Amino acid sequence: MTAYLVTILVIVAIATLVGLALNFQWGCAGLVNFGVAGFVALGAYATALLTPVVGWFAAMLAAAALSALLSVFLALLSIRLADDYLAIVTLGFGEAVRLVLLNEGWLTGGALGIAGIPRPFASLIAPEHADFALLGFAVALVGIVYIILEALVRSPFGRVLRALRDDPVVAASLAKPVLILRIKAFAVGGAVMGLAGAMHAFYMTYIDPSQFTAITTSYAFMAVIAGGRGSNTGLMIGAGTIMLLLEGTRFLKDLIPALDGAQIAALRLGGVGVGIVLLLLLRPQGLLREPQRKAASLLADPERADAADPSLPASHPQEI
Amino acid sequence: MIGQLLLNGTVSGLLLALPALAVSLTFGILKFPNFAVGGSLTLGAYAGWVFNTQLGFQIVGASLLAAATVALVSVLLDVAVFGRLREQGSIALMVASMGVSLILENLCRFVFGNATRSLDVDVARPLRWAGLRISHEQIVTAAAVLGCLVLLHLVLRTTPLGRAMRAVADNPTLAAARGIEREVIVRLTWAIIGLLTGLAGVLAAIDRAVEPLVGWSYQIPVFAAAILGGLGSPLGAVLGALAVGLSEELATLVVPTSYRQAVSFAVILLLLLVRSQGLLGARAVRK
């Protein structure tokens, strides 16, 4: 029983890391990332491949750095245009990562993945305490990340990000400093996702592409929406609750023998979809009350007055 | 060889054109990128399958019924979800549409399972012409899509509804001041989007198979097509779809087929590097 509890807590910790990252990117900076799973996978695989070579610490750093680098690349390409593009690009990125993981077997082991990933401090800990130790490590990591992100959110950096998130007219300036700030924010989130991936690799000690799917991305969104915008504490609660609920549903199979594997999977994934939609409908405060965030981000010059009125989308001739 | 690739690319591009158009319309009139297109395609595929193999309709009838089903579901979704989120902005709508896609896809998975199925279509010998191999499915797809495109074009350009849709895309406030109820146009737009996506779902089922991930596998190419053509431009969406279809086929010359999906992604990246407004779209300006 305790073993199972430890398992759940580690999973919650990893999900919390992912949630904190997305909360920074989306909740604080207003950047939608539909490729979360891809960044986490990147971190996991980087860790898996590098730990035997350079040790777990360097591997973790590399995972974070790689994820951050790719975040910068994608953000650079798309944020200067519009946030809608970022959503689409990250979606594509997630798929591209999945394809590479599956097909480049020489590097990633293909569908079979990579096994035998060493854990941090492995040599120092007795095997029966291994999972506990990892839980401790995970919690410590979450704590550190939380403190850093919380500090960032409250700093002038965070304030500017939130102002940009809320005011499309101000953010519409193509000024370099504005872009750079948002790219940095995206990269910070990316780095944390890489760390989450590293944690995942250490915990599972065996990774394969099927562990990083749309579920990861969707859970993260649900956690951020549930927890409330920009609030890291709210997110921790949100992530915790959701993961507990979802882990709980693993028991559905035993409770309702009539449902087969595919149906359980459908319930879980579909349930996340329902969760996202319901949360958006019923909890508009916090994350998604966006009175200024109107219409397509591609539109120039929303009429000032109309921009203030939520029921009137910004007008711009969109030819169809 | 090249000719065959060009042919295949054109037809698969045509198949992409319908959902790309749907995304374009959502963007132009409803003002957000609609990620529910993947789930809707899957729904269309399964609806077609049910009407065709379970209820005995011929493929044409099944397609129309599938299209109608997705149209109905789309309008209901607007009433239940998107309509209520309109005031919250395009980001909320975008994320909600992702949630909706998950719901639709998994509804199908729950009811029908993961097994791959196929439609009950007559298997006919492919035609041979000028050294090319043209399958019946390709002819049907091309004809259906072209028919739809012509019809839609006529509606948009010559009917009051089409004018109203373009007016709402252009300037919703002014449209209201001219007597056009935005809500009504929005619902009708969703119905049209549903018809297009539903039909495309059946065509996709013919092209690939009926399984829960069929819609998802089109998500990226569809968006690549819509962006390529300039989000919000229907003609652009069609041209973009053709371009994506062709590049996916031609890419098989240099890239292993398992990376087919990634081609669209590469197209998107390239476009963003080079030309921000797509082929025919409005100039993209930061928010």
Place this chain on the structure above:
Amino acid sequence: MSGAPAIPALAVRGLRAGYGRGGDIVRGIDLDQLPETILAVIGPNGSGKSTFVKALAGLLRPREGSISITGRDVTGLSAARRVVAGVAYVPQEKNVFATLTVRENMQLATEFLRRRAGTGREQEERVLTLFPELADRGRTLAGNLSGGQRQMVAFACALLANPEVLLLDEPSAGLSPRFVSETMEAIVRVRSAGTTIVLVEQNVQAALCIADAVMVLVAGRKSLEAPAGQIRQADLADLFFARAA
């Protein structure tokens, strides 16, 4: 004028309106406007003139108060229904569909007003007599017209709806002086044809030339309402600047 008091073409009681979750911009306005008159609404920047007119047009839901057109309460009607009820609105900017042709703009002006009387062929002819240049430009995209031409199209489209009350939001904005006087003349002709007009204007001089009555808005409230003849420019300066919000 003898006879029974006429029902005001436009009657407003206690109107309050604002945007989203913000405060009231229009802070309680009462108004009665006689039929077939031009009411000039003037005031300093930010006084809420545009907001007032948008509320009249139905683009902004009033938070309090009522609006009636010739005795019929239209407060609860959406903008689209209000056009059918007889209120037409010409916004200041983006007042044509730029991606549609002039012909299509004009078709749209009446296509969704089936229930409104007087929007047929006759009205179309009357409008074309007022703006003869439009007949030649049918195929041009409205976005490709000059500012003055667009203004014409916008005006024409509002008139095609055969409104009882026509709301004009700064029709002279951005026009050259010659166009301004042409526009003002057109407004007078429209009044003569039987329409009641609410004219929001920054160009006080031009507005005063043709107005029958004037209402001054300062900080969302009516600070003066009087027949045009009784207004002197000097008084206005006092009002505009002394009574700043």
